[in-house]
Amino acid sequence: MSETTAAPVARLTMITLGVSNMRASIAFYQALGFVRKFQATGETVAFFETGGTAIGLFPWDLLAQDVTLPDRPRPQAFRGMTLAWNCQSTEEVDAVLDFAVSKGASLLKPAHKTDYGGYSGYFADPDNHPWEVVVAPGIEVGEDQRIHLPD
Secondary structure, eight states, X not given: OOTTSOOOOOOOOEEEEEXXXXXXXXXXHHHHTOEEEOGGGTTTOEEEEOSSSEEEEEEHHHHHHHTTXXXXXXXXXXXXXXXXXXXXXXXXXXXXXXXXXXXXXXXEEXXXXXXXXXXXXXXXXXXXXXXXXXXXXXXXXXXXSOEEOOO
């Protein structure tokens, strides 16, 4: 990169999840309350607004092919990443976990006090992508429902 060329601005804009059943996964994320956009893509790919970023759903095997990795065997173990749903209160954490389970999520870990002073639990979507539902000290969830991190 030359001295006159500015470095690109780092940003995370989309999280794409490989899914085994597009119709079921679309229904699940809509049931959680995520708003589907750009529906002209049908069941080929689905996009959901999440407040600053977006979630994309794409068939697992086609996503693996796109990134040139094998799609089998599908991991049953932890994949080294989680998604998070930060909340404003412990009551909201409990409500979100109950809600997600009522919409077809599996409860991975009930809500509990954490060793860092927070309150957290985990659910998994239909393809076992883990979601943490959490109140974390120092991470504020504003009225805009977006997280605000301290400097």
